[in-house]
Amino acid sequence: MFGSIRNAVRGRSAFLFALSGLLGACADAAAPRWISLARGHVPMGSQELVGQLGPGWAGIGLRPGDRDDGVRGLWVELVLPREQWKKQGLIQRPAPGAGKLRVWSVPRPPTAGFRGQAAERCRLFSVAGEYEAIEPRAREDKEKRPGFVLHDASILLRLPEGEPVPDEVVFATWIERGQDVGGNWRAAAREIVCEGLPVWSGEQAVLTLDLPAQSVLMFSTVARAVAREGQVVFRVELDGEPILESARSTAAGRSRAHVLALPAGGRRASELRFSVSGDPAVCLFANPWVVPAERGSFGERPWEQERPDLLLFLADTFRADNMSAYGGDSQTCPELNSLADESVLFVNARSNGVWTLPSHASMFTGLLPPQHGAIWRSVTFSDELVTLAEHLRRSGYRTCAVTDSAFVSRAYGMDRGFEWFEEAEHALRDLRSTLAAADELLARDDGRPIFLFVHTYRTHEPYRLGPEEDTGPRDEFQERVAQALRAWDGKADPSERFAAFSEELMSLYRGGATALDARFGEWYSTLLERGFFERGYLAFTSDHGEAFGEHGQRGHGRMPHDEKVRIPFFLHGGDLSPRRVSVGVSLVDLAPTMSALAGLSAPDTWIGRPLLALQEQRPVFSFNWNEEGTYFAVTSGTRKLLARSPADVEPAYVFSEEYLLEAYELSEGSGETDNVLGEAAWSQELLYECAPLWRRLARPQASVSQVEVSGDLAEKLRALGYGD
Secondary structure, eight states, X not given: OOEEEEEEOOGGGSEEEOOTTTBOTTOSTTSOOEEETTBTOOOOOHHHHHHHSOGGGTTOEEEEXXXXXXXXEEXXXXXXXXXXXXXXXXXXXXXXXXXXXXXXXXXXXXXXXXXXXXXXXXXXXXXXXXXXXXXXXXXXXXXXXXXXEEOSSEEEEEEETTOOOOSEEEEEEEEEEEEEETTXXXXXXXXXXXXXXXXXXXXXXXXXXXXXXXXXXXXXXXXXXXXXXXXXXXXXXXXXXEEEEEEEEOSSOOOEEEEEEXXXXXXXXXXXXXXXXXXXXXXXXXXXXXXXXXXXXXXXXXXXXXXXXXXXXXXXXXXGGGSGGGTOOTTTSHHHHHHHHTSEEETTEEOSSSSHHHHHHHXXXXXXXXXXXXXXXXXXXXXXXXXXXXXXXXXTOEEEXXXXXXXXXXXXXXXXXOSEEEEOSSSXXXXXXXXXXXXXXXXXOOXXXXXXEEEEOTTSSSOOBTTTTBOHXXXXXXXXXXXXXXXXXXXXOHHHHTHHXXXXXXXXXXXXXXXXXXXXXXXXXXXXXXXGGGSEEEEEEOSOOOEESGGGOEESOSSOOHHHHBOOEEEEETTOOOEEEOSOEEGGGHHHHHHHHTTOOOOTTOOOOOSTTOOSOOOEEEEEEETTEEEEEEEETTEEEEEEEOTTSOGGGSSSGGGEEEEEEOOTTOOSOOOOTTTOTHHHHXXXXXXXXXXXXXXXXXXXXEOOOOHHHHHHHHHTTOOO
8 A cells, every 4th residue: 555645735835826927928727837846745644654655665664754844754763684794804993902803794674875965864783782983984983993984895894803783784774754844845855956846756745726728748757766776657536537657767867758648628626646566665746746738848838938047057166367368278169268258258257266165155145154144064055045046046046057066066055945966866967868868957947947957077176188087197197196206305396396297187188178169169069959048048157266285285174276266157048148357247247247138136135236238447356274374366357366364353354464474466278477576565355455345345244054074075075186
C-alpha cells in the first residue's frame, strides 16, 4: 500500500496567475495561466511516513527526523555486517603510550551521498556505542583518534588493534524531504533542490485543483538510490485514469522531463495522483506546473511578451586579460572576443572581492562584502537580504541555476530564489556536463520568462587542458616544482628561481581559458539557433582573477590588485547596440542591471546602479579580509589606491591615511607597476574624496548566517585549494 498525502490546490493555495505583469493588453478570460503544484503543498510528516512506506524498504531502518525549524526529513539506517568489512593497514599513533589502530573499510553506501548539502548528518554506531566522525585530513586529527572517516568510495573505521568489528555496524544518514519557503514546498534530492513534490518509493501524493482549458502538465522526475541501485516506476493518474507510467534507474543520472496532455476543455475539481513504486529511493516530481499547451518558443510567444529572458554566465577565476578587449592576446579567447565586439562591453569592470564567496554574494545581493558579511568560509549572507533570483522569481520568472558547487552552493545560500538549483555532486564537474544541464533547463520551457544562472570552475585550480579537461600536465608541473623546492638551499632569491614556473603555470591557466572559450562558443551557437536572443539577454562576467607572481603573489587572496579584481563584463542580445563603456562598474551593479533589463525597479537595499544608463564616473570598491588583515582598494577612473589594516580594525576604517600602502596611475593594458604613493598629490585628494563614502557603506546590513564546513562540502573546497 502507498502512503498518501492529499492537498487541495485551489484559489490562493495555488500559484495561479494570468501574468498580467508579464503579458500585454491581452489579459482576459482566455489569457494563459500557470499553476504551481508545489504552491501550498505539504508532504506527509516523517512519523506517519515511517509507518506508511511499503515492503520495498524491508531491512532498512527508518526513524522520524523532522526538525524544529520546519525542515522535514528521515533518519535512514543501513546495517553493515561484519563480513562486509575488509581489514586494512595499521596506524601508529603519535601520542606517547597510545596503541596502534587497525583500519577497516567497507564500500560507501548510497545514503552517504545525501549528507553533503548542510551540516554533517551521518552517524556510525553498534552495540559497542557510537563512533566519532572524523573529517578526512582534518587538522585536529593529528593524533589519529579512533572513529570513522567517510571518503568518496568507502567508510574507514579505526579500532584499537585487536578489537574486532562488531557483528552489525549501523550507518545512519539524515535525508531531507524539504520545507515550506514562501508558500512553496522546496524539496531536495542530493545535488538538486527545487520546488516540487517529494514522493519516495512506496508513497503517493494526491492534489485536487481546477484545470484550465488548453493546458498541459509539466514536471521532471528525479530518483536517487538509498540502499542499492535499482528501478522505480513513476505514475500519474488524472481522476483515476493513468496518464503516465515511467520506469527509470535509481542510479545517479540526469532528471527526466515530462509533458502530459490534460483535457482540452479544462476540468473542475480534478484529482491528480502522483506515486512511485519500486526499490528504496528518494524521488521527486520536480517543478510540477500546469502551463499553457501552446507556448511558442523563446522570442515567439502566442501572447504579447513584456519580460525578456535573462542568462547570466559566470566563469569563475577568469582574468579580464584573457580577452583582447582587456589587453590580452587575441588568440586566447577568440570566440569571446568576437562576441564582446557585438556587445555592450564594460572595459573598467572590477570585482568587489578577490575570491568566490564574497564576490558571488555581492553579485546576488547588490551589496559590498562588509555589508553582506560573507567574507569568511564559515559564514554567508543573511536570508534577510533580497537576492536577484528572489526579486525576479516574485515577478513571474522561472529561475534556474546550474553551478559547480563548493562556495556557489545551497550550503552558502546561493540557491535562494531559484525554483531549480542544481550543483555538481563531485568536486570538479566538466564544462560539457554543466552546459548539458543548462540546455535541459532551457528545453523545459513552460512559457514563462527564464532567468538562468550558469557557473563554472573551468579556469579555477586545478588547471585542466583541452576539451577533456586533462589534469596530467598540471600534475607533472607540480612534481617539477616540488623537486626544485627540495633542491633549493633557501639562500637564492626565490622570485628569480621560480619566475619560470610562474610563466609556465600561467600558460596552463591560459590553456584552460582557451578551452572554456571554445566550449562556450559552441553553446552560444545553440542559443542562437533557439532564438534566445530575439528577446533575451546574456551577461558574461567573472567573480575574480588570478595572480601569477605579480606583486609577489600567487592565486587570489590578500591584496585586491587588478590581476585579481579586474574582470570581463559584457551584455549581449535583445535590442542592445554594441559599444564600449569606460565608466567604472562592479559586481554590485549586476543585479540592478539585470532587474532593469527585466523592466523592474531594484529593491531599496541594493547599492549598485543599472549600467545601461550610467554615464558619470564613480569609485569602485574592492575588499578582502582574512585572519592576517583587512585589504582594500578603490579605483576611480585611471587612479587606484590600496590599503591594508590589522584584522581587528573595523572594515570602515581600513581606508585611512594610516593604512595606505600603494597608489597607481592606470592606463588601459598596463599593470600596477609604479607605486606613486607619497609622490602624487592626487592620492590624498582621492582618499579625502572617497573615505567618507566608504565609511557610510562599509557597515553590516544584516547578521550573517553560519555555515558548517564539513563532509562533502569540505572535500569540494579542498579540491579547489581551500584547505583547512
